[in-house]
Amino acid sequence: MDKPNSFKIPNTKQKRIVIIGGGFAGITMAKKFAGQDVQVVLLDRHNYHTFQPLLYQVATAGLEPDSIAGPLRKLLENHKNIFFRMATVSRIDKEDSKVMSNVGELSFDYLIIAAGSKTNFFGQNEKFEKAFPLKQIPQALDFRSHILQNFEEAVLSSDEEKIERLMNIVIVGGGPTGVELAGALGELKKHVLPNDYPDLDFNRLNIYLVEGMDRLLGGMSEFADKKAQKYLKKFEVNVKLNTMVDSYDGEKVVFNNNETIPAATLLWGAGVMGNVIEGLSEQSVKNSRYKVDRYNLVEGTDNIYAVGDIALMETEDFPKGHPMLAPVAMQQGERLSKNILASLKGKEQKPFKYLDKGSMATVGRNKAVVDLPKNLHFGGFFAWFIWMFVHLISIVGFRNKIVILSNWIWNYFTYDRGTRLIIRPFVPKIKSQKDKT
Amino acid sequence: MDKPNSFKIPNTKQKRIVIIGGGFAGITMAKKFAGQDVQVVLLDRHNYHTFQPLLYQVATAGLEPDSIAGPLRKLLENHKNIFFRMATVSRIDKEDSKVMSNVGELSFDYLIIAAGSKTNFFGQNEKFEKAFPLKQIPQALDFRSHILQNFEEAVLSSDEEKIERLMNIVIVGGGPTGVELAGALGELKKHVLPNDYPDLDFNRLNIYLVEGMDRLLGGMSEFADKKAQKYLKKFEVNVKLNTMVDSYDGEKVVFNNNETIPAATLLWGAGVMGNVIEGLSEQSVKNSRYKVDRYNLVEGTDNIYAVGDIALMETEDFPKGHPMLAPVAMQQGERLSKNILASLKGKEQKPFKYLDKGSMATVGRNKAVVDLPKNLHFGGFFAWFIWMFVHLISIVGFRNKIVILSNWIWNYFTYDRGTRLIIRPFVPKIKSQKDKT
Structure with missing residues (x-):
């Protein structure tokens, strides 16, 4: 051999x-x-394919991780010339x-x-060690556990500075990931979390979306940018344009204009x-x-x-x-x-040509933006419906389609999120003086 | 104060x-x-309630972890005199x-x-450090990842001893947990895994169920024991009665009769x-x-x-x-x-009296045993149906009921298991000489 x-x-x-x-x-x-x-x-x-466009819904307790993943062996079953190896x-x-x-x-x-x-992280990995990436399922799960755990800590704390830090979430990067995550968090803030935590004032939950350019959704139309900003405002997301993050130590975000925000959570969606x-x-x-x-x-x-x-x-x-x-x-x-x-077979090869069928982003309940070729743009409920339809037909596996559709219907009508589980050990990380008894 | x-x-x-x-x-x-x-x-x-009777289905990729857990805050919502603290x-x-x-x-x-x-572990925790317990959701997830990972390793190995070890699963304890887990694994072996791993001979997968007493399901009737043993045989589970495990080092199980079995997986369900x-x-x-x-x-x-x-x-x-x-x-x-x-309210208290409504255990597809009071016992398809019905009405939350029912219907008709994901890092643990290239 x-x-x-x-x-x-x-x-x-x-x-x-x-x-x-x-x-x-x-x-x-x-x-x-x-x-x-x-x-x-x-x-x-991994032994599974990840449907990355819906990772943000796993991160915000809207979908089970299993429903956006397809076991690769299952996808390739019954084909004798295809081998999978982990x-x-x-x-x-x-x-x-x-x-x-x-x-x-x-x-x-x-x-x-x-x-x-x-x-x-543009070569600054050590500066952003405490930031959450969002490219894989375990990362999405960890983000979900992290924010829920922070709310549990905030309930218990009497230290106002600590509560402020726990209730500030900073998302870096105004692309689709950042916009969709910010919208989903805005929805949680408005419809889900106040019922869960009656002792916590969710007006204090601040969601920041930070973008270096002067607009959101850089790959999409100006129409999409404007609409997205409008929708995010409705969900009380603070959009900070023309702003970059200089550093983050797990407690404090420093911006390039030297402004700082205390925040126990920073999600990095600014580049791949x-x-x-x-x-x-x-x-x-x-x-x-x-x-x-x-x-x-x-x-x-x-x-x-x-x-x-x-x-x-x-x-x-x-x-x-x-x-x-x-x-x-x-x-x-x-x-x-x-x-x-x-x-x-000795036949001729053809060069690749990208057929742009359009792009879209959703910004929470009933709201999305869609760009189609030939300068067709629209937003609102219909765009949101299109967004759901396209994602549903794109995801691998009939089972996943069913599970996701059922979850969406459930979430929509009940204003509920089924998967608010913290599945990692609970260790209060920063115990402040004032909290000691 | x-x-x-x-x-x-x-x-x-x-x-x-x-x-x-x-x-x-x-x-x-x-x-x-x-x-x-x-x-x-x-x-x-934890911030969630665990429906433990179905943990074994999470461990065998039949259910998502989220569907057998209920967020405690959700369960207690809208009651001003009830406080939850993690x-x-x-x-x-x-x-x-x-x-x-x-x-x-x-x-x-x-x-x-x-x-x-x-x-x-009856005071012998250090002797069973490598054994898997099955009392909590993260443990069930880890078991699931572990066995799937072992199959991925077995596919890659040319070391016959290693393959044998990876393909032996020992379950200690013939109570409901052990019986139900063994049945579910038998189902996987028969209906699911051979399609996933065409390169692996699943006749080599041995499932052992080890019990110290001379019968299974000690808390149930003799009828239930006999039926369960018969069902387990159909799923090719090796039941070893009157046998105890002396030690386990992660590679080899030593029994009290000095017999040994190489096994990369040992689940401990022998006591709480x-x-x-x-x-x-x-x-x-x-x-x-x-x-x-x-x-x-x-x-x-x-x-x-x-x-x-x-x-x-x-x-x-x-x-x-x-x-x-x-x-x-x-x-x-x-x-x-x-x-x-x-x-x-100054009223009289009543002493507790247990009303035994019966007990049951399922042993894979279409098979279960049910004991009712007054010496009523039955098994088979009808018992299996009763088992599903009782578990479904018992689990907390309407959403969980729907999700679990849909999963069961799906699994039943497709012979599929949706959640065969390994969500932990893949590190081949024991690299043998023969596998080196």
């Missing part, structure tokens, strides 16, 4: 395509390759065409890097960067993404591709690369899988 | 009743006291009528200890003990439970009560105390709250 293979994948005559990452791009491709005359090995460090790839060896991982090595004929993105893996040449990486041509081939390689968030495809329409969005990942995945199958 | 109170509970003229624990007894009482002329403070270390009580001070906790002190007029039970709290006299505690009279008053006290699992009420019918079951806890809670309210 000359090919390295500690993954117990059968060595066949089929070309082996290794896909790193079971996100939107990865599962799109795995499904396309199913039943074709290729061998596909999908690697992921592994974290640590290095790519271009010369020998193999990947190294925490569970051994695996050779490939084609490698597709679909490793997605992670939170970007590609999960670049060691091994490929420095020239092939730019802004933490792999430089690819119109066929998603990584610069300087001939059998290594990158798709989705981690791919930097610079074109006339997108001189800074395509946006890091699920639709781009899915479309690139679809195009690339077709191209690989075509090339194996 | 002479009464110690760092919990920010208003000092009123009402008698203050402090309840430790939001289990079956605690929430029954809190609801009974709602709207009455008393002040009630419910303390729990706290862990560390000590009871009988002389000064106060409790000490991780968040300060609180005085009481009446104290009700409803702290429930925890896993009992009361969560006894420091402070009361040694004379009031026996077998890790508080000795109480027929009015649930703790021996040697005049305003401290114990109910449910933690109470040892020895009567003619129950010379060794009442069984540690949810119905006992609920009935004692109901009786005691009525008695306290009666005594406050």
